[in-house]
Amino acid sequence: MTSTVTPDLTTLAQQTRAAARQLAILSLEDRDRAIKSIAQALEAASSEILAANQADCEAALAEGLASSLYGRLKLDATKLKGAIDGVRDVGRLPDPIGAVQIHRELDTDLVLKRIACPLGVVGVIFEARPDAVMQIASLAVKSGNGVILKCGKEAVRSCEALVKAIQSGLSAANIDPAVVRLLTTREETLALLRLDSEVDLIIPRGSNAFVRFVQENTRIPVLGHADGICHLYVDRHADISQAVAITVDSKTQYPSACNTIETLLVHESIASEFLPLAAAALREKGVELRGDDRTRQIIEAEPVTESDWSTEYSDLILSVKVVNSLQDAVNHINTYGSRHTEAIVTTDQATAAEFMAQVDAAGTFHNCSTRFADGFRYGFGAEVGISTQKLPPRGPVGLEGLVTYKYQLVGQGQIVATYSGKDAKPFTHRDLPL
CATH class of the missing domain: 3.40.605.10 (Aldehyde Dehydrogenase; Chain A, domain 1)
Structure with a gap:
């Protein structure tokens, strides 16, 4: 410098x-x-x-x-x-x-x-x-x-x-x-x-x-932000068709965007039903899937590596992990996420509320695509960045x-000495209409 x-x-x-x-x-x-x-x-x-x-x-x-x-x-x-x-x-x-x-x-x-x-x-x-x-x-x-x-x-x-x-x-x-x-x-x-x-x-x-x-x-x-590693968690109470649509949009609507998901987390109790449908829909869009061992027991996918969890692909590549619980999903996100945007698909309001409270991110979404994380879509007209x-x-x-x-203070000759010492005058500190 x-x-x-x-x-x-x-x-x-x-x-x-x-x-x-x-x-x-x-x-x-x-x-x-x-x-x-x-x-x-x-x-x-x-x-x-x-x-x-x-x-x-x-x-x-x-x-x-x-x-x-x-x-x-x-x-x-x-x-x-x-x-x-x-x-x-x-x-x-x-x-x-x-x-x-x-x-x-x-x-x-x-x-x-x-x-x-x-x-x-x-x-x-x-x-x-x-x-x-x-x-x-x-x-x-x-x-x-x-x-x-x-x-x-x-x-x-x-x-x-x-x-x-x-x-x-x-x-x-x-x-x-x-x-x-x-x-x-x-x-x-x-x-x-x-x-x-x-x-x-x-x-x-x-x-x-x-x-x-x-x-x-x-x-x-x-x-600004250095990473855009976003996740979608499909809860055991998810609406399957809704979850598939949100997954596809969050990954493929604009793959190079920073609010695109890089990892899909799926609750174990819904994985066997959801993953084959999601995988078929994603492959139709040209997405390469990389999965952990439990994912690869359900669908065809390349083996995922430890580095995949912390990689922003900005491309048609998606890592997939089957988790045991909501807490497992939250822990994974808080470990590997970039505090950008994280989403959950579930019909259970209490689960959604817990997810949104525990996940450490600038945006936490429920039952919608992470691609909504955008200044124009928020009604800001545009954005200078995220x-x-x-x-x-x-x-x-x-x-x-x-x-x-900036602070603007307008007086009529007042001095601080008036409000100090033994005979200090008290402040009124009265809020006026904006």
């Missing part, structure tokens, strides 16, 4: 901070107008964006990019339209800036407020995820923040086309396009991580090794992850 930051990047970050300060004082109407303008610019540039992404995909295939990363890189017309719809959804969200969280009279004419405000400048470093550009840029504008985006080399053409359209939309709304910047080289990644005086938060989105690299190479606070840390924000992070707060 002793290398010198290049002056150029420092200057660019300072320009982004200055632009963000101007953005933060705009009205909600002006910020929402800018988001609408961004959506329109993205639509107008759709053909250029898709062509750029096609070029990225062709180059990635030629270089042998992993299938999990390729799935995240690919941006077809449907996915692009969905992302642009997500931009518009952000424009319909409540204003995250200026919300009064505390309004308290300390004494007559001495009033304290705690008010939500932007973070300032956010650095987002991601691998093959061009859709992240649209999500994060719209959330940044809505919350009055500047954002410095750093994409992976496999997505450079896509991200350049996207940022060009976003900056065009900002300019059309009379907002400094420096609010959204794009970096493209590895050297810039290292330089960005050293900008602790200019950048307020780093959000990494990518592989386990990538996120850990970011966490270990910056003094800037980091929001956090598995204990302190908030946790889970899919939307606008609340891009705001902090």
Whole structure:
């Protein structure tokens, strides 16, 4: 951490901070107008964006990019339209800036407020995820923040086309396009991580090794998760057909997503009935099954290894284990899970409640797919990332992850000496309406 930051990047970050300060004082109407303008610019540039992404995909295939990363890189017309719809959804969200969280009279004419405000400048470093550009840029504008985006080399053409359209939309709304910047080289990644005086938060989105690299190479606070090892537990009281459908969706709807299950746990009393049906449905989707000894007595599967339990495949591979009880399932999850999203299928409410209380994860689901762990599906409009840390924000992070707060105290000449010593005046500490 002793290398010198290049002056150029420092200057660019300072320009982004200055632009963000101007953005933060705009009205909600002006910020929402800018988001609408961004959506329109993205639509107008759709053909250029898709062509750029096609070029990225062709180059990635030629270089042998992993299938999990390729799935995240690919941006077809449907996915692009969905992302642009997500931009518009952000424009319909409540204003995250200026919300009064505390309004308290300390004494007559001495009033304290705690008010939500932007973070300032956010650095987002991601691998093959061009859709992240649209999500994060719209959330940044809505919350009055500047954002410095750093994409992976496999997505450079896509991200350049996207940022060009976003900056065009900002300019059309009379907002400094420096609010959204794009970096493209590895050297810039290292330089960005050293900008602790200019950048307020780093959000990494990518592989386990990538996120850990970011966490270990910056003094800037980091929001994110290193692993997405999610589980589905099929309880002895599960509805079989429901359990099969949830299993298939949780594994195959988007195999490279971080909220996809990597391990299926099945109660021993239901395993012989459930596993053959689940295995057939999964194989139809091309899933490779790896099972423990008890699983392989019921269905055909490759032998599972100890390392499989702690592997995020991000692919059509699923480890399967037969467990003796709910507690065995919970113990396995708390041992190998990444505190991301864990689910149970059961008709027994008490069992579900116990599972959801004991499992240590940002999301605990009952009778539904783990794929619902997503900012857009939660109604956040979009997400800046998913956090598995204990302190908030946790889970899919939307606008609340891009705001902090400040305390404002307004008085009429009061001094602390009045409230100290033998004849100290008491505080009223009376809460006022928000």
